[in-house]
Amino acid sequence: MAKLTYRQIEAFRAVMVNGTTRAAAETLFVSQPAVSRLLTDFEETIGVKMFERRRRRLIPTPEARFFYEEVERAFVSLEKLSRVAEELREFPLGALRIASMPAVSVEFLPALTDQFCQLHPGVSVTLQVRNTQQVVDLVASQHFDMGIISGIELNDPSIEINVLADSRLVCVLPSRHRLASHDVIRPQDLEGEIFVSLGSEQSIRKKIDSVFDREGVSRQLMIDTQLHYAACAFVLAGNGVSLVDPITAWHYRRLGLIVKRFEPRVPYRYSIIAPKQRGQSDLARSFLELLDKSLIELEKESAGLFERKLQPEALVAGNGVAGNK
The missing domain is CATH 1.10.10.10 (Winged helix-like DNA-binding domain superfamily/Winged helix DNA-binding domain)
Incomplete structure (x- = not known):
């Protein structure tokens, strides 16, 4: 027939x-x-x-x-x-699915997503906030187009990882703190302070503790939380001081938190991950370009408290391995 x-x-x-x-x-x-x-x-x-x-x-x-x-x-x-x-x-229509760790999801990513949607009317954006391992799982299963995580070491062949920023932790203080006039905070400055620690199972906690242990500085470890923005909220309420990632700290600075450079450098890396076997869409590329521009602006606005790239002096000092591994 x-x-x-x-x-x-x-x-x-x-x-x-x-x-x-x-x-x-x-x-x-x-x-x-x-x-x-x-x-x-x-x-x-x-x-x-x-x-x-x-x-x-x-x-x-x-x-x-x-x-x-x-x-x-x-x-x-x-x-x-x-x-x-x-x-x-013209890509006015489409969908972009982003999974992210909490550290950049309080203000930074929502504001960035709003800019993206204004540039691309009709595009739907999904933002799921999960811990770093859950973000990795969502991207590896190809349920999401990209993920933003701390710089953990990944050995998953289904995921491609690229560094967004090699930055450093910053010190956050409540308003009118005795150290508010200091340009740089050092471990000795925090002797005897109530310190808001990040979760004991997080590797960044060990890095922070080792800095104070090496200097023989004793802190009052009375508060423990998993999330950087929760640590900032504790400090903002006057419940101690902390070391947190700079993007979260910069958001809380607008709410009255004092943000200071901390020495010695405690590295903190932001990374972007994507499914390895799937090509990047025009929408994803457009979002990443906007993300990079926003990070450049944040570096300028924060006067270097947020760093996009590892500084040469840090490499000379032997701190060349950045990230929360």
């Missing part, structure tokens, strides 16, 4: 819509005999009579009306696909 051609179906639809072969021919920009021939071939191919011919008029049979319903559904789908393809060229 011969197969139906798209042209035959197109002729059938045009006749059903316009009522006559003449009107159908005008719609298809072909001759009337050409439409009649296509209809004849169409009926012979499917082996079913589709029209009654009465006084030069074509009267659709019940079979024709039934078949036409299916044809219309198919044509509507094709037209929709054509519109989507057209829109994708």
Whole structure:
């Protein structure tokens, strides 16, 4: 049995819509005999009579009306696909799925996402906030287009990882703290202070503790939390001091927190991950470009409290391995 051609179906639809072969021919920009021939071939191919011919008029049979319903559904789908393809060229439509650790999700990513949506009206954005390992799992399973994590070491062959920023932890103090006038905070300055620690199972906690242990500085370790923004909230309420990531600290600075440079350098890396076997979409590239610009602006705004790249003096000092590993 011969197969139906798209042209035959197109002729059938045009006749059903316009009522006559003449009107159908005008719609298809072909001759009337050409439409009649296509209809004849169409009926012979499917082996079913589709029209009654009465006084030069074509009267659709019940079979024709039934078949036409299916044809219309198919044509509507094709037209929709054509519109989507057209829109994708300008990418006003689409979806971007981002998973992120909490450290950049309090203000930075929501503000960045708002900018992105203004640049690309019609794009839907999903932002899931999870711990770093959960972010890795979501991206590895290809449920998300990208993930933002701390700089842990990854050995997953399904994930591609790139460094966003090699930065450092900063010291956060409550307003009117005795150290508010200091440009740089050192371990000795925090002797006897109530210290808000990050979770004991986090490797960054060990790095922080080792800095104070080496200097023989004793702190009051009375508060422990998993999240950088929770640590900032404790400090803002006057419940001690802490060392946290600079992006979170910069958000709380606007709320009244004092943010200071801390020496010696405790590295903190922000990384971006994506599924390795899947190409990057135009939307993802556009978001990453905007993300990089925002980090450049943040570095300038914070006067270097947030660092995008490891500083040469840190490398000379032997602190070249950045990240929360």
